[in-house]
Amino acid sequence: MANEELYLKLLAQRDIKPTAIRLLVLKELLRADRAYSLLDLENRLVTVDKSTIFRTITLFLGHHLIHAIDDGSGSLKYAVCGSDCNCEVDDLHTHFYCESCHRTFCFKQIHIPSVSLPDGFSTHSINYVIKGLCSDCAGKKR
Amino acid sequence: MANEELYLKLLAQRDIKPTAIRLLVLKELLRADRAYSLLDLENRLVTVDKSTIFRTITLFLGHHLIHAIDDGSGSLKYAVCGSDCNCEVDDLHTHFYCESCHRTFCFKQIHIPSVSLPDGFSTHSINYVIKGLCSDCAGKKR
DNA sequence: TTCTGTTTGCAATCGGGTTGCATGTTCTTT
DNA sequence: AAAGAACATGCAACCCGATTGCAAACAGAA
Numbered sequence A, B: 001m002a003n004e005e006l007y008l009k010l011l012a013q014r015d016i017k018p019t020a021i022r023l024l025v026l027k028e029l030l031r032a033d034r035a036y037s038l039l040d041l042e043n044r045l046v047t048v049d050k051s052t053i054f055r056t057i058t059l060f061l062g063h064h065l066i067h068a069i070d071d072g073s074g075s076l077k078y079a080v081c082g083s084d085c086n087c088e089v090d091d092l093h094t095h096f097y098c099e100s101c102h103r104t105f106c107f108k109q110i111h112i113p114s115v116s117l118p119d120g121f122s123t124h125s126i127n128y129v130i131k132g133l134c135s136d137c138a139g140k141k142r
Numbered sequence C: 001t002t003c004t005g006t007t008t009g010c011a012a013t014c015g016g017g018t019t020g021c022a023t024g025t026t027c028t029t030t
Numbered sequence D: 001a002a003a004g005a006a007c008a009t010g011c012a013a014c015c016c017g018a019t020t021g022c023a024a025a026c027a028g029a030a
Helices: A002-013 A020-031 A038-044 A050-062 A135-141 B002-013 B020-031 B038-044 B050-062 B135-141
Strands: A066-069 A077-080 A093-098 A104-111 A122-133 B066-069 B077-080 B093-098 B104-111 B122-133
Touching: A002 A020, A020 A038, A020 A050, A020 A077, A038 A050, A050 A066, A050 A077, B002 B020, B020 B038, B020 B050, B020 B077, B038 B050, B050 B066, B050 B077
Parallel strands: A093 A122, B093 B122
Antiparallel strands: A066 A077, A093 A104, A122 B122, B066 B077, B093 B104
């Protein structure tokens, strides 16, 4: 299957040794149309222990294969980075948290607008999360 | 003391019955030059139980006396709102989290820049947190 | 004062995240 | 192929910030 090769390639690009579980986790993250929490992954990968998922996510984060989003829901969410991403300021995009369905979306096409800081402060990264209703939920309410 | 009257006035403006502990908490938040976590408050108000601090903060939040900032540190931080603030989009300002000293600052003068959302999405609030080094810590490193 | 509702402290609980350790698997060397 | 080292995984326990149940303390109304 061609997809398998894609997963292997993504792992190789980030210097991550491919294991069955890492492929499973990556596959699940790529299949999602949104960012998953650890619990989301646990619920979808019932055969895999949560500590293993945690360590896999930690590994992926360290190798910049995925990025973490703190959407304020109390649990971090994770999504696969673009292939050219190094998780630096220029790579940052905005995120959207739906307060109705509690899903978190990456707006990869919407770059985070920058502000000028007071003297002496320096930026390492920026977290920009918009909270509101997603298109599905806003539609349902009408 | 004139300050006492200020605290009472702030509570009254938000329809919060003043108690000794509420005054203590408000005083501590106003004295700070930054946003405090629950733990920060517990450490400064050692005579007050942490559940009481929590319930006080919850009350203050519900009455828009303070706002919460999720700086990604794992614990929320709290700061007193401006007197004209309703915690709506127009009232939002940016925040700064120092990755060295772990303090969180309100940049009340820096408004959050907005972005245009995809069709169907609607904004309720925005969390904009810049992470990096504050002026104190950036200075020390040199 | 007495009654009622609110506020507070203490202890217990919850839940996401994290770690220690033993087992299982893979890789390397011979 | 066998032996040993290194890595990956599962299980159980733990950590810590947040939250809740409950009873005692307190404040205000009758």
